[in-house]
Amino acid sequence: MAMTGILRPGHTQLRVLDMEESLNHYCENIGLIETDRDDQGRVYLKCWDEQDKFSLVLEPSDRSGMDHMAFKVATEQDLWRYESNVKNFGIETKRIPAGELKGCGERVRFVAPAGHTFDLYAEKEQVGNGLPTTNPAPWPRGLKGMEPIRFDHCLLYGNNFEENFKFFTEALDFQLTEQIVDGETQLAAFLTCSTKAHDVAFIRSEKSGQLHHASFLLSSWEGVLKAGDIISMEDIPLETGPTRHGLTRGQTIYFFDPSGNRNEVFAEDSYVYPDSPVLTWTADNIGQAIFYHSRQLVESFMGVTS
Amino acid sequence: MAMTGILRPGHTQLRVLDMEESLNHYCENIGLIETDRDDQGRVYLKCWDEQDKFSLVLEPSDRSGMDHMAFKVATEQDLWRYESNVKNFGIETKRIPAGELKGCGERVRFVAPAGHTFDLYAEKEQVGNGLPTTNPAPWPRGLKGMEPIRFDHCLLYGNNFEENFKFFTEALDFQLTEQIVDGETQLAAFLTCSTKAHDVAFIRSEKSGQLHHASFLLSSWEGVLKAGDIISMEDIPLETGPTRHGLTRGQTIYFFDPSGNRNEVFAEDSYVYPDSPVLTWTADNIGQAIFYHSRQLVESFMGVTS
Amino acid sequence: MAMTGILRPGHTQLRVLDMEESLNHYCENIGLIETDRDDQGRVYLKCWDEQDKFSLVLEPSDRSGMDHMAFKVATEQDLWRYESNVKNFGIETKRIPAGELKGCGERVRFVAPAGHTFDLYAEKEQVGNGLPTTNPAPWPRGLKGMEPIRFDHCLLYGNNFEENFKFFTEALDFQLTEQIVDGETQLAAFLTCSTKAHDVAFIRSEKSGQLHHASFLLSSWEGVLKAGDIISMEDIPLETGPTRHGLTRGQTIYFFDPSGNRNEVFAEDSYVYPDSPVLTWTADNIGQAIFYHSRQLVESFMGVTS
Amino acid sequence: MAMTGILRPGHTQLRVLDMEESLNHYCENIGLIETDRDDQGRVYLKCWDEQDKFSLVLEPSDRSGMDHMAFKVATEQDLWRYESNVKNFGIETKRIPAGELKGCGERVRFVAPAGHTFDLYAEKEQVGNGLPTTNPAPWPRGLKGMEPIRFDHCLLYGNNFEENFKFFTEALDFQLTEQIVDGETQLAAFLTCSTKAHDVAFIRSEKSGQLHHASFLLSSWEGVLKAGDIISMEDIPLETGPTRHGLTRGQTIYFFDPSGNRNEVFAEDSYVYPDSPVLTWTADNIGQAIFYHSRQLVESFMGVTS
Structure with missing residues (x-):
């Protein structure tokens, strides 16, 4: 297929000051869907038309901002290839074990020159977009808020x-x-x-x-x-x-x-x-x-x- | 970049019975833009937001149908790689010289098993989308008909x-x-x-x-x-x-x-x-x-x- | 004001065979809102942006069709004026007492020459459109289905x-x-x-x-x-x-x-x-x-x- | 019919400093259609879906602003009735002869308490909306600019x-x-x-x-x-x-x-x-x-x- 290597922004993890207010904002008003929580208090959200388990992680914190942004790569080989590219560029990488974010495979983490932390990963649990893969409707009923895709x-x-x-x-x-x-x-x-x-x-x-x-x-x-x-x-x-x-x-x-x-x-x-x-x-x-x-x-x- | 190999449908060449009527249909009613004609009587059309010289070729004929459909590949190397792939699949290919369609580079032609003629090419003259590449408007004024992109x-x-x-x-x-x-x-x-x-x-x-x-x-x-x-x-x-x-x-x-x-x-x-x-x-x-x-x-x- | 006499279709009463299925259709799928029921088993519905208590009445029946269609007139005087017009046209009228439909004032009923029963009325309880009359939002949250106005x-x-x-x-x-x-x-x-x-x-x-x-x-x-x-x-x-x-x-x-x-x-x-x-x-x-x-x-x- | 008396804003006459620039603005950019000019240098414009000859008059002037706004009334009787109403309210009226604006009938003019000049009129030449009254299309081709109705x-x-x-x-x-x-x-x-x-x-x-x-x-x-x-x-x-x-x-x-x-x-x-x-x-x-x-x-x- 013509799409190879880094495929898409897979998720971002944002720091939020008040989880309840934040969930009201992201779920009721914007319209993301909660899919999981973890013992760090992080809440996992996705937009309806995404197949993967989450695309936004809210992390309880005392300051706002982005913890990291992650890209999904097409294959495991791509993951190691880009890890090598990053190192060759002179930037340190570290591996974050599978499961640190629930449902997400091993991640290669690095800080890009502009100062942001990025992760690459090749695997994330697919939970589907709320529609069957056989004879799906164009959208699921019950969407909320701004209904982001x-x-x-x-x-x-x-x-x-x-x-x-x-x-x-x-x-x-x-x-x-x-x-x-x-x-x-x-x-x-x-x-x-x-x-x-x-x-x-x-x-x-x-x-x-x-x-x-x-x-x-x-x-x-x-x-x-x-x-x-x-x-x-x-x-x-x-x-x-x-x-x-x-x-x-x-x-x-x-x-x-x-x-x-x-x-x-x-x-x-x-x-x-x-x-x-x-x-x-x-x-x-x-x-x-x-x-x-x-x-x-x-x-x-x-x-x-x- | 993540997009490699075959990039997109670059054009199709359709047979039409009456060129004047057809141009009225495709240009005035659908809204494509004429960009050239050739000495075979073919007329070259494009949609407004395409950069390449043409995406639809109308060929005067006594019967309707598709003469061929062509895909643009990312590089010359991709062209020869796919030529080889096609041959290895057991399908004959032939090369159509650059310029046979005005503004289009050399094409690799073959008939796919379902009976359609396809061309691959790596080069086509870019004429732009009617907007400058510096500070472009979102669309050009004067679009016609259905304003296809x-x-x-x-x-x-x-x-x-x-x-x-x-x-x-x-x-x-x-x-x-x-x-x-x-x-x-x-x-x-x-x-x-x-x-x-x-x-x-x-x-x-x-x-x-x-x-x-x-x-x-x-x-x-x-x-x-x-x-x-x-x-x-x-x-x-x-x-x-x-x-x-x-x-x-x-x-x-x-x-x-x-x-x-x-x-x-x-x-x-x-x-x-x-x-x-x-x-x-x-x-x-x-x-x-x-x-x-x-x-x-x-x-x-x-x-x-x- | 420039609008006088008959103002608008105020409601229609439709006969339905199965009330539960019908309510699912009209409320969940089309998106009307139930506002009342009466002891004849009729259910009163309205679209969200109507001020009046109901605009559709579903009547349990063993056949489908329209029981009647009703128009709201601007004033009580209009009601009697049109009653008189109808009679002068040679058509019988009858008065249906206020409250026969809950929240609806007295109605003047007649059968028009094409065979349909029509009612005119000057009063219907206003329940509002789900928005305050002071600093209203453009639409209320929680609308369902097709969200008819x-x-x-x-x-x-x-x-x-x-x-x-x-x-x-x-x-x-x-x-x-x-x-x-x-x-x-x-x-x-x-x-x-x-x-x-x-x-x-x-x-x-x-x-x-x-x-x-x-x-x-x-x-x-x-x-x-x-x-x-x-x-x-x-x-x-x-x-x-x-x-x-x-x-x-x-x-x-x-x-x-x-x-x-x-x-x-x-x-x-x-x-x-x-x-x-x-x-x-x-x-x-x-x-x-x-x-x-x-x-x-x-x-x-x-x-x-x- | 239920609509009586004053029906609608029929036109406004605006003062403009440079007629050519103004016509470019109102016709090419907004998309009104020029229907006439007069010997005072005024230019008559209409939106496409209006039946009447004009709804905007541009008057050459050395200052901007509104000369007057005019309302169409349903009948000649309405015109005289409102003339009388205005006078009874203590406001002077004057009659502007038919034809002072081309295609417009006699107007009753007065200055409302807030200081604006208003005209009422019962007649204006109908030139149609560019569509036949038999089997009309939903809109005429060739509309310009913002295509106002x-x-x-x-x-x-x-x-x-x-x-x-x-x-x-x-x-x-x-x-x-x-x-x-x-x-x-x-x-x-x-x-x-x-x-x-x-x-x-x-x-x-x-x-x-x-x-x-x-x-x-x-x-x-x-x-x-x-x-x-x-x-x-x-x-x-x-x-x-x-x-x-x-x-x-x-x-x-x-x-x-x-x-x-x-x-x-x-x-x-x-x-x-x-x-x-x-x-x-x-x-x-x-x-x-x-x-x-x-x-x-x-x-x-x-x-x-x-």
Whole structure:
């Protein structure tokens, strides 16, 4: 098959301050589904149309932020190949045993140059998407909230930007799809390991290892309206939207979880192939690049990370 | 990058009886864009969001049907590798020189077991999607008709079904995503070379090398309504729709070009990864598999090909 | 205010064979909300965005069909004025005491020339739409099924077509919005008492007093897709759709309740004023008039009533 | 028929600084259709689905703002009745002869207490909506820009708020649908003469006779996205949106014409009857009342009028 190596963002683990409030946010309001808990107090969630056991892990903590983001690779061989690539790039790796996250196989962990912890893994328990694999309906009844389809990507702020970019594109085989540049300087890089406009994206920052947002896919622009309605009804802090991104053309809305972690839900309007031209947005047009309609950055959008 | 080998359906060449009528159909009503003509009288068309010079070639003929379908591969090496794979499978190949189709590189041609002619190629002139690669708008103004985004896939009827399936999955690395089965017999196979629910699909038939339909992607279900309206306004023969497919969950409408070639325009609602479970539809439920809402096959849908 | 006299279809009372199955259909699948029951075994339902206590009454019976359809008038004076109009037209009226339907004021009942029983009433208990009247959200959480907004209209088959038309337009002040004609003969009349493309519609028939369908409004074409999905998931008999009507431009899907009463859910795409031109559809084009996309009548659509 | 008296906003006449730029804005970008010009240099425009000759008149001027807003009444008798009502309310009227605006009958003109000039008229030439009245398609091909359906309403800022409210509800029979109140003080009144959530709305101001915006109806939320895209592509000053209003639930986007007149395009999600409860928004919640998602007023929204 044509898809090999790193397949997709498999999950992210976010730190949350109050688990009950967080579950209300992620399950009742966004609409993820709880699939398990562990003795560290972590709660495992998935979006309805994901086959794997979880795509979001909430970890009780006294601070917000992202513990790690993990990618699923196609095969065990890919796992060891990328472990070797990472080491050859000069970055230490460590192996996290299977089962440390329930249902997840052995993970190869490393800290990328921009300061974020990433895991790769080849196995995760499949629990299905709530539909049979024989004669399935298009969606299961009883979905909640914004009805997200899948965990889609993270946008991350970090330093060592050039080295991080080199690491992702050379050691991990990601493809640059879109970028923001200021003259010769790349300010943002949107990277895919698939045909999505981004599976992970990085913004140049002086701080290391920051989470800008974790993003979940909706099925349509009408879903973005519904999300905005729920955000207001439930008194969730909105950052901005509904709007469209210039970058990726995504139809989007941004808001915060109760711990201050930023979330996005969006509907996709783009796709890439290895031979797609890189799309470049210029720093003098950064407002339109990010918020296509207003053409103005929201101050918090550039400043607040977790 | 994670996408390698065969990337996508690059184009199909359809035979049409009356070029003027056909261009009115494909350009004014569906909304493809003419990019070139050649001295064989062929006309080259593309959907707006494709980068390559063409994705549909209309060939003047005295009968309808598909001349060939072509896939773009990632690299020249992939081209020779697949040429070798095809030969090793026991199928003859021939090389069509670069430029035989304007803007297209050398092609490797073969007839698959079900009787259809396929080409592989590694190069095609990129003419862009009508938007700059720096600070692009999300879409260009002046789009026409149903505003299709891309040529998406063909559904083909043919014999030697098992061998053809083996050929596509083993020699060409396609992945089975969904199928219709009657007991142990596979009646239909939906195959991807990417993350789409299908890049090509085959239906078991006694006839060899038949085209069921060529399909173009729309951006939303609202686009399917608009397509239905245009079909009626312009007195285009409708087969069925708007409706949803069980298979792939696509939101779809079927109709015929003036030569009797079947077209589909649809909005996608699905995606696959190499580890996605194969979805199986059973023959006793074939109506729902194909037309999810009515759960009844339209007679022509199973019978008419070109 | 500019709206006077007969305001809207206030409710319809349908006969159902099995109340439990019917409630599953109307409440779980379509998504109406039960508001009361009475000692005749009748169950009162409303759509979420209606203020009044009920808009659909299910009556246990051994046959399907419509018991009556009722219109709300603006004032008590209007009620007596229309009672007088009806009598002057030569049709008997009778008064049904307040409370015979729980929460409904006194009704003036009569049988229109086409054989259907209609009630007029000026008062019905308002229970609200589930939202406060101060700082209301745009919709309440917890909606079910197809999430219909309101009971919208009935389409009725009946004889004495000309007299019935004269009665509705002259005695009851309805306005003709659209019609199907065969030469000089009016086959269908769509009638409004408001700015809707129809509040009630009649089809010429040899039978008296038949129900073709009761219709509920959805908020969008995306809702029609969702309705189609639910119809298939829940194994509800579909008649046709999703499609668009030529008449009224409505975006529609038709199906049957467990007793064989036809339902429609639709999204509206039209509006009229008293000075809007009457739109005429010709009998030779009746397929397109009714099902705009296929331009073909479904046989059952013309034949089956309850 | 149930609709009597004042039927709808028939047109507004806006002052524009540069006619060519303005026509590009209103015709190419918003998508109105030019129907005539007169020897005062005024240009007559209509939305596609309006039957009447024009609904927007652009008047060349050296300042922006609204010259007048006009309502169509059902009959000549209504015209004289309202003329009398206005006079009885103590407001002077004057008659503007038929033909002063091309295709428009005699108008009764007056200045309402909040300082805006209004006209009533009973006749306007009908030019149709681009579709035949026999077997019409649901929409005509060749629509441009945002494809607005109709001129829908104006929102006006003015003083003498109480008297103006009394005038509209008592002399002109408008119905209050929604309001913003600060304790006992009404800050905003949304008024209908039909079943729309508003045909005109007033905001309490110290200034007399100001235009806040003229609004055009779109067919769906997807249209609001397309409008936002066009606004950015064409470098039109955006105020805010896409978003939803709390008031009226409208799905909306605001922007400015080249002269500084504010425009709205929106999709409607509400309807009223004479017995609908008045919806009240409290001043402490004014952000959510106006921009439901952000719950924050945009500064310009309250300050800038023309």
